[in-house]
Amino acid sequence: RIEYLSAMVVSALVLYAGLTSLTESIKKIIKPEKVDYSIASLIIIAAAVLVKFFLGKYVKRVGKKVNSSSLVASGADAQNDAFLSASVFASAIIFYFTKVSLEAYVGVVISVFIIKAGIEMMIDTLNDILGRRTDKELSARIKELIKEEDEVRGAYDLIVNNYGPNKNYASVHIEIPDTLTANDIDLLERRLQIKVFKETGVVLTGIGIYSYNTKSDEAAIIRDAVKEKILSHEWAIQVHGFYIDTVNKEMRFDVVLSFDIETSKGLTIINEDIKELYGDYRVLAVPDVDFSD
Numbered sequence: 001r002i003e004y005l006s007a008m009v010v011s012a013l014v015l016y017a018g019l020t021s022l023t024e025s026i027k028k029i030i031k032p033e034k035v036d037y038s039i040a041s042l043i044i045i046a047a048a049v050l051v052k053f054f055l056g057k058y059v060k061r062v063g064k065k066v067n068s069s070s071l072v073a074s075g076a077d078a079q080n081d082a083f084l085s086a087s088v089f090a091s092a093i094i095f096y097f098t099k100v101s102l103e104a105y106v107g108v109v110i111s112v113f114i115i116k117a118g119i120e121m122m123i124d125t126l127n128d129i130l131g132r133r134t135d136k137e138l139s140a141r142i143k144e145l146i147k148e149e150d151e152v153r154g155a156y157d158l159i160v161n162n163y164g165p166n167k168n169y170a171s172v173h174i175e176i177p178d179t180l181t182a183n184d185i186d187l188l189e190r191r192l193q194i195k196v197f198k199e200t201g202v203v204l205t206g207i208g209i210y211s212y213n214t215k216s217d218e219a220a221i222i223r224d225a226v227k228e229k230i231l232s233h234e235w236a237i238q239v240h241g242f243y244i245d246t247v248n249k250e251m252r253f254d255v256v257l258s259f260d261i262e263t264s265k266g267l268t269i270i271n272e273d274i275k276e277l278y279g280d281y282r283v284l285a286v287p288d289v290d291f292s293d
Contacts, residue, residue: 003164006070007125014077015118018111021084025107032101042096045089052082067165069128073121080114134160138200142170145196151176151188153212156240156254157288160202170196171206175241178211185209210241210254219244222278226251229273235261236270238288244281252284263287 056078063071087110091103139158146155154175161169174192176185193204213219223242230236235258242253251274257266267285274283 003068003070004125004128007073008122008129010070010073010077011118011121011125014073014080014121015115017077017081017084018114018116018118021107021114022111025104025111028104029108032104042089042092045085045092049082049085049089052078052085056080056082069125069165073125076117076121080117084110084114128162131162134158138168138202141200142172142196142202145199146172146174146192149188149192151180151184153177154210154240156210156238157208166201168200168202169205170202171208172204173208173210173241175210175212177214178243179214211243213244216244216246218246222246222251222281225277226253226274229277230255230270233266233269234258235266240288241286248282249280250282250284251278252286254286254288256288 056075058075059078060072060075063069063073063075084107087106088103091101091106095101095103139160142158142160143155146152152174155172156175157171157173159171163169174188176188180188189204189207192207196202196204213223222244227239227242230239236255237258238256240254240256242251244251255266255270257263267287270285271283274281274285
């Protein structure tokens, strides 16, 4: 994550530059200084504005192209510096022809914009360091690729961890039939890892397994009844990973709960509901978190 730390340093420098400029501008308003601009100094300032602006634009474009937040921040810093120099140039032109000094007042306005940009850059970098919710389009694409496989009925619990620009590692649970062998599952997982990395650049480091019943009509009837009962509660978002052992009288599943209800209370209600329907079954309900869209 050194890339993000570098961007944090640059954003801090931008913020510092804005605060320093604001302080100096206020001092000049309180205690005006005598200014004098020559043609040569105006030409130098104008050249500096152009160089800083186009250099900043180029660095930002390269940063976006290679997905480097520190380069983007450096480019923004250069452009902010160009705007500050442009304000000085504009004030100098006005003073040269009218002898009215507006440099300090214009400097205050520009400084506020620079401070705002520095804060926004710092917040954006902090979000990268602390972690963002997985991009909706990326998570949808990964799940879509996984579910394209004939053996996979569903993809759940996708977690994508970011360790820097273009360094994403993920884990996911897939729902497959209970007839697959260990060798079948191994081949399937390897296909998925290669496929997802090729299409998205995300490395699947772990693939968990949910099995579903394929040999029992009774299991399907029980599953549908239990799901309907659970999802009748507004705070129950999703039920997945459902498997029923009709011989040993056991059912297991994951349930995603909203923040509107405490996990323990939600599980208690669910267990009571199932007990009313199928009291002779042992229930293994695991609370789950909606990690990604």
